[in-house]
Amino acid sequence: MLLKEMRKETMDIRGLRLLAKDFPSVRKAQAEIINLNAILSLPKGTEYFLSDLHGEADAFIHMLKSASGVIRRKIDEIYGDTLTDEERGELAALVYDSKGELRRQQKKRPDTFRVWCKESIRRLIAVLDAVSEKYSRSKVRKRLHPDSVYIMDELINADNVGWSRGGGDNGERNEYYASIIDTLEGCALLEDFIGEIAETIGRLAVDRLHVVGDIFDRGPRPDAIIDYLMVFHDTDFQWGNHDIVWLGAGVGNPACIANVVRLNISYNNYDMLEIGYGVNLRPLAMFAAREYADDPCDAFRVKTLDENKYAPVSDELAAKMNKAIAIIQFKLESRLIQRHPEYLMNGRLLLDKMDAEKGVLCLSDGRNIAMKDMHFPTVDPSDPFELNEGEKAVMDALTESFIQNEKLQKHLRFIFEHGAMYKIVNGMLLYHGCIPMTEGGSFLACGLGDEIRSGKAWLDYLDDLVRRSYMQSEMRPPNEQPGDIMWYLWCGPLSPLFGKDRMATFERCFTDDEEARKETLSPYYKNIEDEKTCKSILAEFNLDPARGYVVNGHVPVKIQAGESPVKGGGRLFIIDGGIAKAYQKTTGIAGYTFISSSNYIALVEHMPYSPPARDGTQEFHTPRFHLIEEMERRVTVRDTDTGEELEAQVHDLRALINAFRNGEIEERH
Numbered sequence: 001m002l003l004k005e006m007r008k009e010t011m012d013i014r015g016l017r018l019l020a021k022d023f024p025s026v027r028k029a030q031a032e033i034i035n036l037n038a039i040l041s042l043p044k045g046t047e048y049f050l051s052d053l054h055g056e057a058d059a060f061i062h063m064l065k066s067a068s069g070v071i072r073r074k075i076d077e078i079y080g081d082t083l084t085d086e087e088r089g090e091l092a093a094l095v096y097d098s099k100g101e102l103r104r105q106q107k108k109r110p111d112t113f114r115v116w117c118k119e120s121i122r123r124l125i126a127v128l129d130a131v132s133e134k135y136s137r138s139k140v141r142k143r144l145h146p147d148s149v150y151i152m153d154e155l156i157n158a159d160n161v162g163w164s165r166g167g168g169d170n171g172e173r174n175e176y177y178a179s180i181i182d183t184l185e186g187c188a189l190l191e192d193f194i195g196e197i198a199e200t201i202g203r204l205a206v207d208r209l210h211v212v213g214d215i216f217d218r219g220p221r222p223d224a225i226i227d228y229l230m231v232f233h234d235t236d237f238q239w240g241n242h243d244i245v246w247l248g249a250g251v252g253n254p255a256c257i258a259n260v261v262r263l264n265i266s267y268n269n270y271d272m273l274e275i276g277y278g279v280n281l282r283p284l285a286m287f288a289a290r291e292y293a294d295d296p297c298d299a300f301r302v303k304t305l306d307e308n309k310y311a312p313v314s315d316e317l318a319a320k321m322n323k324a325i326a327i328i329q330f331k332l333e334s335r336l337i338q339r340h341p342e343y344l345m346n347g348r349l350l351l352d353k354m355d356a357e358k359g360v361l362c363l364s365d366g367r368n369i370a371m372k373d374m375h376f377p378t379v380d381p382s383d384p385f386e387l388n389e390g391e392k393a394v395m396d397a398l399t400e401s402f403i404q405n406e407k408l409q410k411h412l413r414f415i416f417e418h419g420a421m422y423k424i425v426n427g428m429l430l431y432h433g434c435i436p437m438t439e440g441g442s443f444l445a446c447g448l449g450d451e452i453r454s455g456k457a458w459l460d461y462l463d464d465l466v467r468r469s470y471m472q473s474e475m476r477p478p479n480e481q482p483g484d485i486m487w488y489l490w491c492g493p494l495s496p497l498f499g500k501d502r503m504a505t506f507e508r509c510f511t512d513d514e515e516a517r518k519e520t521l522s523p524y525y526k527n528i529e530d531e532k533t534c535k536s537i538l539a540e541f542n543l544d545p546a547r548g549y550v551v552n553g554h555v556p557v558k559i560q561a562g563e564s565p566v567k568g569g570g571r572l573f574i575i576d577g578g579i580a581k582a583y584q585k586t587t588g589i590a591g592y593t594f595i596s597s598s599n600y601i602a603l604v605e606h607m608p609y610s611p612p613a614r615d616g617t618q619e620f621h622t623p624r625f626h627l628i629e630e631m632e633r634r635v636t637v638r639d640t641d642t643g644e645e646l647e648a649q650v651h652d653l654r655a656l657i658n659a660f661r662n663g664e665i666e667e668r669h
Contacts, residue, residue, distance in 0.1 A: 012655075013659070013664060013665070015652070016652070016655060016656050016659050016664075016665060017665060019652055019653070019656050020656060020659075020660075020665050020668075023653065023656060024667065024668035024669075025660070025667045025668060025669055026657050026660050026661065026667060029653045029656050029657050029660070030657065032649075032653055033650055033653050033654070036646050036649055036650050036653075037650065038136065039136055039637055039646060040636065040637050040638040040643055040646055040647065040650075041636055041637070041638065042134055042135065042136060042636060042637050043133075043134035043598035043599075043634055043635065043636060043637075044134075044426075044597070044598040044635040044636060044637055044639065044640050045134065045135070045207025045208060045598075045637075046067075046070075046134075046205065046206060046207050046208075046595065046596070046597040046598070047207065047208045047209075047210065047425070047426070047595070047596045047597075048064075048067070048068065048206045048208070048209050048210070048593055048594075048595055049209075049210045049212055049430065049551050049575060049593065049594035049595070049596070050063065050209070050210075050211055050212065050575070050579075050591070050592075050593055050594075051211065051212035051213050051214065051240070051432065051551075051552075051553025051554070051575045051576050051592075052212075052213065052214040052240070052553050052554065052556070052576040052578075052579060052580060052583075052591075053211065053214065053215050053219070053222070053225055053579055053580075054214055054215075054216070054217055054218040054219045054222075054242070054579060054580035054582070055215070055216060055217060055218055055219025055220055055221055055222040055225070055269070055272065055580070056219040056220075056221075056225075056579045056580055056581065056609075057219070057220075057221035057222070057224035057225045057228070058221075058609060058611060059579055059590065059591070059606075059608075059609035060225055060228075060579065061224075061225075061228055062096060062097075062609055062620075063591070063593060063606065064202060064206055064209070064228075064232075065095060065096050065097070065198070065202045066092070066095065066096050066620070067131075067202065067205035067206055068593035068595065068604045068606070068623055069604055069622060069623035069625060070205055070595070071092055071095050071096075071127070071131075071201065071202075071205060072088070072089075072092045072622060073625070074127055074130050074131060074205075075088050075091050075092050075127060076088060077130075078126050078127065078130060079091070079123065079126075083123075089620070090105070091120065091123050091124070091127070092620065093618070093620060094120060094124065094194060094198055095124070095127070095198045095201050095202065096198075096620060097612075097618065098191075098194050098195040098198040098199075099195065100612055100618060102117075102191050102194065102195075104617065105117075114185060114190060117185075117190040117191065117194060118181050118185065118190065120194060121155075121181055121184075121190070121193060121194060121197065122181075124194065124197045124198065124201070125152075125155045125156060125197065127201055128152070128156060128197055128200060128201050128204070129156050131201055131204045131205045132156065132204045134598060135204065135207075140153075140156070140204065141153060143200060143203045143204055143233060144200055145196035145197075145199060145200050147192075147196060148193060148196050151180060151184075151193070152196070152197065152200065154177070154180065155177060155180065203232075203233060207234065208234045208235075209229070209232060209234065209235045209236075210235075210236055210238070210423065210425070210430055210551070211229075211235065211236070211237045211238070212238045212240075212430050212431070212432055212551055212552070212553040212575060213237070213238050213239060213240025213241075213242075213243060213431075213432030213433070213497070213553045213554060214240030214241070214242045214243060214432065214553065214554070214576075215237075215240075215242070215243055215415070216242045216243060216245075216246050216260075217242045217260075217263050217264060217267070218263075218267050218269075218305070218580045218581075218582045219267075219269075219305070219306070219579075219580050219581065219582075220269055220271060220272055220305075220306040221272060221276065222272065222276075223272060223276035223277060223407070223411065224276075226411040226414060226415070227411075229414075230411075230414055235418060236418050236419065236420075236423060236425075237415055237418050237419035237420075238419065238420060238421070238422055238423055238430045238431050238432050238553075239415070239419045239420065239421060239432060239466075239497065240432040240433070240497060240553065240554065241432070241433065241489065241490050241491070241495065241497040241498050241554070242490075243415055243419070244466070244486045244489045244490055244497055245259050245260060245486060245487065245489075245490035246260055246412060246415075247412055247415065247416060247466070247470055247483075247486050248469075248482075248483035248484075248485075248486025248487050248490070249402050249483070250402060250403075250408065250409060250412035250470075250483075251403075251469065251470060251472065251482040251483045251486075252399050252402060252403045252482060252483065253481065253482060253483025253484065253486060253487060254332045254395055254399065255329065255332040255333050255336050255483075255484075255487045256483050256486055256487050256490070257395070257398050257399060257402055258325055258328050258329035258332050258333075258395070258398075259329055259487070259490065261273070261279070261281075261284070261325050261398060262322065262325040262326050262329050265281075265302065265318060265321055265322045265325060266300070266302050266303060266322050267302065267303050267304075267305060267582070268302045268303065268304045268305070268306065268307075268308060268313075268318065269306075269308075270308045270311040270312070270313050270318075271308045271309060271311050273311075274311040275311055276407075277401075277405055277407060277408045278401065278405050278407070278408075279398065279401040279402065279405070280397050280398070280400070280401045281311075281321070282397075283393060283394050283397040283398075284321055284324060284325060284394050284397075284398070285313070285317060285321055287324060287390050287391070287393070287394050288317065288320040288321040288323070288324035288325075289317060289320060290390075291320075291324060291377050291378055291390065292320040292323055292324060292375075292377070295320065295323070295375050295377075296316075296319070297319035297320050297322065297323045298319070298373075299323075299372060299373055299509055299510065300319040300320075300322035300323040300326065300509065301315065301318075301319050301322075302315065302318045302319065302322060303582070305581045305582060306581075323509075324378075324391075324394075325394075326505070326509060327376065327378055327379065327391075328387065328391050328394065328395065329505075330350065330351055330505075330506055331351065331379075331384070331385050331386065331387055331391070332387070332395075333348065333487070334348075334349050334351060334352075334384075334385040335385050336484060336487060337349060338385070339479055339481075339484070340448075340479060340484065340488070342447075342448045342449045343448065343488055343492060344493070345492065345493070345502075346364075347364055347502070348502065348503075348506075349385075350506045350507075351379060351384040351385060352384045352385070354371065354374070354376075354384075355368070356374055356381070359371055359374050361507075361510065361511060361516070363516065367516075369507075369511050369513045369516045370511065370512075370513070371510050371511055372510060372511060372512055373509070373510050378390070378391060416470055420463055421459045421460075421462055421463040421466070421496065421497075422459055422463075422541075424541060424542075424543065425641060426596065426640050426641055427543060427544065427547060427548045427549070428543075428548060428549045428550070428551055428596070429537070429538060429541050429543055429548065429549070429550045429551070430550075430551045430552075431459070431496065431550075431552060432496075432497055432552070432553045432554050433495070433496050433497040433498060433499040433552075433553075433554045434496055434499040434522050434524035434525065434552075434554070435455060435458075435459070435496060435524060435537055435540070436454070436458065436494055436496060436499075436522060436524065437522065437523050437524045437527050437533075438523060439523045441523075441527045441530065441532070441533045441536070443455035443458075443540065444494070446458045446494045447494075448488075448494075455537075455540045456540050456541050458494075458496070459496055462485070462489065462495075462496065465485045466485060466486065466489070469482055469483060469484065469485045469486060470482075470486075490503075491503035497554075499521060499522045499524065499525070499554060499555070500519045500520060500521055500522065501519065501520045501522075502519060502520075503519065504516070504517050504518065504519050521555070525555060528552075528567040528568050528572050529567055529568065530568060531568045531569030531571060532568075533568060534550060534567060534568025534569070534571035534572040535568070535571060537550055537572070538550065538571065545571070548571070549571060549572070549573065549601070550568075550571060550572040550573070551572075551573055551575060551594050552567075552572060552573065552574045552575070553574065553575055553576045554574075554576055555574060555576060556576045556577065556578050556583045556586055556587050557574050557576060557577055557578075557587060557592075558586055558587055558588070559577070559587055559588045559589050559605075560586075560587070560588030561588075565577065565592060565603060566603075566628075570628065573592075573594055573603060573628075575591075575592040575593070575594050575603070576591075576592070577589045577590065577591040577592040577605065577606065578590055578591055579591035579606075581608075584608055589605055589606060589607060589608075590606045590607055590608040590609060591606045592604065592605060592606065593606070593623075597635075598631070598634045598635045598636070599630065599631055599634055599635075600627055600628070600629060600630050600631060601627075601628040601629040602625055602626060602627050602628055603626045603628055604623045604624065604625055604626070605623060605624040605626065606621070606623045607621040607623070608621075609621075
């Protein structure tokens, strides 16, 4: 026992010696304790939770820049008594889209534009001061625009004398602040500076962003979303099923690649594939035009939500490409299912269940379903799961595009390194899809082999498998090819990211039978209406069932059909409200933002984003703000996960000071 204690003591001293390299004296350690305790007393930063972005970059970036309507609320608080509604709207528009609003104002007021700009800078500084009040000065400086740190820092502090609101009684100081603005004008930097203030306001209004799954697919610019997030200060991801299949495609898994390409072709996203990520679609186009030359491919007509600017493809060729990659996908998935009997997905082997003479699909339950398309020029009845030479060439080209694309690999690595199956943060549990459950509400026993797990243990196990597969670890199972587990999580029956019994893509493409096309949701989605179930989920992840919250994405909430995003007596929130245009007719809105600030927890409901009109005007909709919980006292950093880490640092610094004073470690001055 004595030896064990001596070893522990030695290890503790080693750690303190390392700490002493940064804080080599009692005075420096004391100064850091003062700094950390000051930070601990500050209000908690505002966290934003968004899900199911699905490539809608313009709408998403607008949500962040507007802080989901919080910026307009701040402006109304500051200027509600002194500015008209139109003036407050113009000020908000400067934050949302400074370049667009500056163009509009220059056209509106050509003779007084510079005067308006100088006055707008004053007003924006007041907004900047309001959104920065909960941070330390050093943290604010880190988030100021790098080209104008000094100027912004000076002007924010000018607001202490009411300068930005036209007040203040210090004439000399006011002249100093005014001279800064005059110099900006003289250097022709007024417009640039306005843009820099606007960008900084957005950085400070949203302290931390949680993306609860599904950046990719359906919408046109997931690449632009990731570009934006890679320079954002604090972001994490809870992988969605669309993200995970892209991760699988990124490691070269053929079934994942085929799924990704098919889905984006079906939504006319050629610009994203070919221009955004440099995916070579020409071999597929040539193959499809040749093999399906006389096939109208009516069931494969694409959904055009956004027009392509750089890589347009005719509707006829797009339909042929869609069908060609779909058949390739079904073949590749069949081989993967055969390779993994533990997936228990033999029911998805359908290419060998077609009766060409009768024109039916022979299902395993004995039913024969009429097929509306029996033109399969590339399917060999004697070996229906084998790619022909043309299909192999197509997949070789696509695989090369995915593996060798530097931008795509950089984006996927970012999502992998900042992501996980779930996250626990400040008393909240975040995950995209579901926790597999029985009809009775207990956690379903799940396994991909002999070992059975449920609840948190199942998600932890899958998270580990994804990491091994992505890193192509030698520790992955012997029958596992890189990305196989990502494909299973995309569409497997026990996948927490999918949450359905099957993905009936084949039946939707080739039959009109409603029963055959049906996909059944996990019992989880009924069970979470019950508060007891939601509390059991929180307890399973070691959170307080009476105080914690679950933030969940994946399934669009059909508001216009009477559905509510609030589940389980207010313990769980589904925040997929339909940012993606593909869902907005169903949901009736355009997404949710869940907000956790130092004063409240709220759910914000968005209306569809309106892009700029041809004349340059743009309509900005004010989101609906729903207060969930108002804090009894303002939440400080001390009350957060970060607070626990900082208090641990204070504890270590106090131990270091004792070591200095006891002579165990020598001070350096």
